Amino acid sequence: MDREIASTLGELERKLHELERTLMDIGSRSQPGGDGAPGRRTVAEGRLVDEAIEPREPAAPAPTASLSTQRARALQGAASGYGQPPSAAELLRFRERLERTARELTHDYDELLGRLRAAESPPAGPAISFARGAPSLDIIDVRGLREAAMRAFESDPGGTTAYGTAVGYPRLRAWIADRHGVEPERVLLTNGSMQADAFLFEQLVRPGDEVVVERPTYDRTLLSLRKRGARLQAIELQSDGIDTEELARLLGDRRGSRPKLAHVIPNFQNPAGHTLSLAKRDALLALAAQYGFIVFEDDPYVALRFSGESLPTMVSMDPERVVYASSFSKTVCPGVRVGYLIGAEEEIAQIAELATNTYISPSMVAQSIVYEFCASGAIERSIETVRAALAERARTLAQALRRELPDAQFVPPEGGYFMWVTLPTGTDVGALQRAAGELGVSFVKGSDFMLEGGENAMRLAFAGVTPAQIEEGVSRLAAAYRSLA
Ligand SMILES: Cc1ncc(COP(=O)(O)O)c(C=O)c1O
Numbered sequence: 001m002d003r004e005i006a007s008t009l010g011e012l013e014r015k016l017h018e019l020e021r022t023l024m025d026i027g028s029r030s031q032p033g034g035d036g037a038p039g040r041r042t043v044a045e046g047r048l049v050d051e052a053i054e055p056r057e058p059a060a061p062a063p064t065a066s067l068s069t070q071r072a073r074a075l076q077g078a079a080s081g082y083g084q085p086p087s088a089a090e091l092l093r094f095r096e097r098l099e100r101t102a103r104e105l106t107h108d109y110d111e112l113l114g115r116l117r118a119a120e121s122p123p124a125g126p127a128i129s130f131a132r133g134a135p136s137l138d139i140i141d142v143r144g145l146r147e148a149a150m151r152a153f154e155s156d157p158g159g160t161t162a163y164g165t166a167v168g169y170p171r172l173r174a175w176i177a178d179r180h181g182v183e184p185e186r187v188l189l190t191n192g193s194m195q196a197d198a199f200l201f202e203q204l205v206r207p208g209d210e211v212v213v214e215r216p217t218y219d220r221t222l223l224s225l226r227k228r229g230a231r232l233q234a235i236e237l238q239s240d241g242i243d244t245e246e247l248a249r250l251l252g253d254r255r256g257s258r259p260k261l262a263h264v265i266p267n268f269q270n271p272a273g274h275t276l277s278l279a280k281r282d283a284l285l286a287l288a289a290q291y292g293f294i295v296f297e298d299d300p301y302v303a304l305r306f307s308g309e310s311l312p313t314m315v316s317m318d319p320e321r322v323v324y325a326s327s328f329s330k331t332v333c334p335g336v337r338v339g340y341l342i343g344a345e346e347e348i349a350q351i352a353e354l355a356t357n358t359y360i361s362p363s364m365v366a367q368s369i370v371y372e373f374c375a376s377g378a379i380e381r382s383i384e385t386v387r388a389a390l391a392e393r394a395r396t397l398a399q400a401l402r403r404e405l406p407d408a409q410f411v412p413p414e415g416g417y418f419m420w421v422t423l424p425t426g427t428d429v430g431a432l433q434r435a436a437g438e439l440g441v442s443f444v445k446g447s448d449f450m451l452e453g454g455e456n457a458m459r460l461a462f463a464g465v466t467p468a469q470i471e472e473g474v475s476r477l478a479a480a481y482r483s484l485a
Contacts (some may be wrong), residue, residue, distance in 0.1 A: 007439050079174065125274050128473035130460040131328075132441040133270060133417050138466070139389045140333045141382045143374075148372035152365070160368040166355035167348070168340070168369035175339055175374050180324075181316070185345045188352055191362045193300055193327035193339025198224060199351045199358075200296060200323055204261055205230050212262035212293075214242050215421070216449035216457075218270045221263055221298070233259060234451055237269065239411045241276030246284035251291050259293045266314065268301040268416020271449045271459035275414055285318045300327040300339070303383045305415035306391035315342055323347065328370055330417065330463075337363065338370045365422050386463075387415075393462040393470060394419065400474035405481060417463040420446070427456040428484065434478035 045346040056379055087096070106147060152160050159169065168189025177184040190196040199221075205211060207229030213221065216233035225232060233250070242264055251258070264278040264284065276284070288295050297314045315324035327339035341351065355362070397419055398412045409422045424431065429445050436443065446457025464474060 050152050069224065086241065087245065121331055125440065125472065127440045127442070128469050128476070129464055130441065130462070130473060130477075132464045133461045134334050134387055134464050135330070136464045136466065139386050140325070141378060141385065142236040144373060144376075144378040144382065145333070145336075145369065148376065148378065149369045151372040151376070152368040155372070156368060160365055162364055164361045164367075166352045166359075166361050168362055169364050169371055172338075172367045172371035172374070173372060176342075178311075182319070182342055183345070186319075186342050186348055188343075188348045188355065189339045189362055189367055190339050190341065190355070191359075191366075192329060192334070192337040193298070193325045193341075194220060195337075195362070196325045196339050196341040197221065197296075197298065199354055200325070200343075201225060201228050201230075203347070203351050203354060204294065204338060206260075209260040210257065212247065212259045214264060214269065214272075215451075216271055216454060217263065218233065218265060218298070219444075219448050222449070222451070225244060225263070230260075232451060237272055237274060239274050240268065241269075241274060241280045242252075243285065244280050244287065248283070249285055251287060258291050260295055261296060262288065262292050262294045264314075265298045266302075266311075268413050268418070269300055270301070270416070271418050271446075272420040273413030273416055273418045274420075275308075275311070281317060282315050285314060285321060288318070288321045295322045297324045299324060300330050301416040302326065303331050304387050304417070306394060308412075308414045320344060331386055332370065332373060332379065336366045336370055338366050390417065390463055392467060393465065396463045396467040396470045397460060397474065400471050404474050404478035407481070417461050419460045420457060421460055422446075422457045423481070424457055427481075429454075429456055429458050431484055432458070432477075432480055435483050436477050439476040439480050441476045441480065445475075459483065 067477060121474045156171070161173075164170075167187070170184075173184050173187050176189070177187045180187075188196070188199075190199065201224055205225065205228045209230050210233055211225050211230040212233045212235055213225070214237040216237060217234075223230065235247050235250070242262075247262075262284065264276065266281065268275060277336055284295060289294075295314055295318075299313065302313070304311075313322075313324060315322040323339050323341060323343040325339065328336055329339065332338075341348065343351070373382075394413055398410070401410065401421065406422055407427075410419050413419055423432070429447070433443065433445055443461075446454030446459065446460045448454075449459065
């Protein structure tokens, strides 16, 4: 690296000297009595301006010469002396060339500076991740989980260590059913809700089927649906949820073609943090009934509300038309990999068959531990710990952004893990991500959550960072943003 930097610097310095020599030469020749010794070259030969860049014989560069060497030789050609002072037009053209060369030099120089800065000044402290949608260790009830694990093996060694069944560990299945006020037959447990999504898509979506998604939406949903060959219809997400009027217009304009499924993250959406209003829940269900599609309610953040009123789940509003998924990843910890689906009994039975053929059964050990954790009441304490910590983190993030990055626009979320931040149009968030990375801060680009667009937006996850890290992270982010100017 040192040798590379030294050679780049040497090259830049050489170019600069050549430029200086050229300028001095022009200056002296355009002065009365300057070193414009007539007869050294004719005016016809001495196309000063053009030769400054494109020297003619014999100074033509060897084919192997690098561009910078060619430029250097060209400049040298101009510096070698001409008989006549240049005309105003020639000088003007030369000025343009000079400007272009200066821009190129500055670009090389900036690049070098960036590399030097990255090499010399490693991040101002430990890396800070606004990228990961996972809780930090300090808000995970590790002790409660350890105790739950002990109880799981003591109270039900047979059930905990068995294959079990594809629908999940029976006691946890019953506990979830009770919590949602549904029959256990309508519940199926999976290894994380991502697996639940995958089963549902496998069950319902065929290549070419249309699926409505929010814009933006969870990147893994997009990936999973694309892999299944679905035709994605992205509908704008507003601060009160998916734009149901746009969806109604779209469905009304068409005759015949109907979506199979609408995937919606109703509470504290990933990535935008927005929540679907009650009026829009009604509107969406009405459209689902009118046009005969299923609503997939993907709801892992529902328990983590900081403010405002809790809203009914859509599955409770229309049990026939909605399939619901949730998870213990966000309220207990992602490592347990326990998620679940609630749907019509028949649908769940079909998915159970799919699950059996896929992996026989999900992890009974994990589900038995989660059951003990839930049955003991530790789940309520865990939710409260995570909820309170995240409320403070969201507040800290909003305050820090307002103070450090006033160009940032966002709607503070009423719960969950994420904040969606929009920067002025034209901001290159990809470049910001690279600059922030050099300062030890990461986030996910807005464009990762959309089929197209989102270039000036980003998702900041605040669940995995403490308030002190948020303060530091935002100040580094703001420094990275300023460096783009
Ligand atoms: C909307 C949404 N659905 C599903 C998942 C997957 O969660 P799990 O860890 O339960 O697989 C996530 C995780 O970030 C998510 O945000």
